[in-house]
Amino acid sequence: xxxxxxxxxxxxxxxxxxxxxxxxxxxxxxxxxxxxxxxxxxxxxxxxxxxxxxxxxxxxxxxxxxxxxxxxxxxxxxxxxxxxxxxxxxxxxxxxxxxxxxxxxxxxxxxxxx
Amino acid sequence: xxxxxxxxxxxxxxxxxxxxxxxxxxxxxxxxxxxxxxxxxxxxxxxxxxxxxxxxxxxxxxxxxxxxxxxxxxxxxxxxxxxxxxxxxxxxxxxxxxxxxxxxxxxxx
Numbered sequence: 001x002x003x004x005x006x007x008x009x010x011x012x013x014x015x016x017x018x019x020x021x022x023x024x025x026x027x028x029x030x031x032x033x034x035x036x037x038x039x040x041x042x043x044x045x046x047x048x049x050x051x052x053x054x055x056x057x058x059x060x061x062x063x064x065x066x067x068x069x070x071x072x073x074x075x076x077x078x079x080x081x082x083x084x085x086x087x088x089x090x091x092x093x094x095x096x097x098x099x100x101x102x103x104x105x106x107x108x109x110x111x112x113x114x
Numbered sequence: 115x116x117x118x119x120x121x122x123x124x125x126x127x128x129x130x131x132x133x134x135x136x137x138x139x140x141x142x143x144x145x146x147x148x149x150x151x152x153x154x155x156x157x158x159x160x161x162x163x164x165x166x167x168x169x170x171x172x173x174x175x176x177x178x179x180x181x182x183x184x185x186x187x188x189x190x191x192x193x194x195x196x197x198x199x200x201x202x203x204x205x206x207x208x209x210x211x212x213x214x215x216x217x218x219x220x221x222x223x
Contacts, residue, residue: 003157004157031209033209033210033211035211035213042200042213042214042215042216043200043202043211043213043216044213045210045211045212048209048210050209055209056208056209056210058210059210091158093158102160102163103160103211104159105157105158105159106157107157108157
C-alpha cells in the first residue's frame with residue numbers, strides 16, 4: 001500500500017504567519033510521530049500520538065506548536081506566529097503500534113520562514 | 115538523560131574497503147537501538163535494529179552494553195552505500211526515537 005504522505009512538500013511563509021502541516025499515516029498504523037530536522041540540530045522528536053491521543057508532547061518547543069489527530073488517521077501540526085528558527089524539515093512517521101517497532105517516515109515538509 | 119552520539123559528521127572510504135560508523139549512547143537501562151538510513155532524494159528508512167540481530171545489505175551492528183556502543187559495520191563498502199546514516203535509541207516504555215546527529219558516508223570509486 002501507499003506509504004506515509006505529507007503535504008505540502010514545501011512551504012514558504014512570512015514571519016508571524018500561522019502554518020499547518022498535514023500527515024497521512026499508513027493505513028492501520030495506530031502510532032504517529034512528528035519529528036523536526038534542522039541544520040545543526042539533527043532529528044528532534046516533537047510529539048507522539050497513539051490513536052487520537054497524544055501521551056507524549058515533550059518535544060514541542062513552545063506553545064506556538066500544537067498538533068492533533070482525528071479518526072485515528074490524519075494528523076495536523078500547526079505552528080502559530082512562525083519565527084525564522086522554525087525553518088526546518090518536518091517529518092512524520094507512523095508505526096503499527098507504539099514501542100520499538102519500525103517507524104515508517106514520510107518525505108517531509110520543508111518549511112522556510114522569511 | 116537519553117543521548118546518542120555519532121562522532122563523525124562525514125566519513126569517506128574507498129569502494130571495497132571496510133566501513134565502520136560509530137554510535138555511542140547514554141542510557142542507564144536496556145535500550146532498543148536502531149540504524150536508519152537516508153539515501154539521496156529518498157525518505158528516511160530503517161536499516162537494522164539490534165533486537166533482530168540481522169544483516170541488511172551486508173551491514174551488521176553489535177550492541178556493546180559495556181562500552182554503550184552500537185557501531186555499524188560492513189566489510190566491503192559499495193558505492194550504493196553512500197547515504198546519511200542515523201543511529202537511534204528507544205527506551206522501554208517510550209515510543210519516541212532519540213537520534214544522533216547523523217554521519218554522511220561517501221564511498222569513493
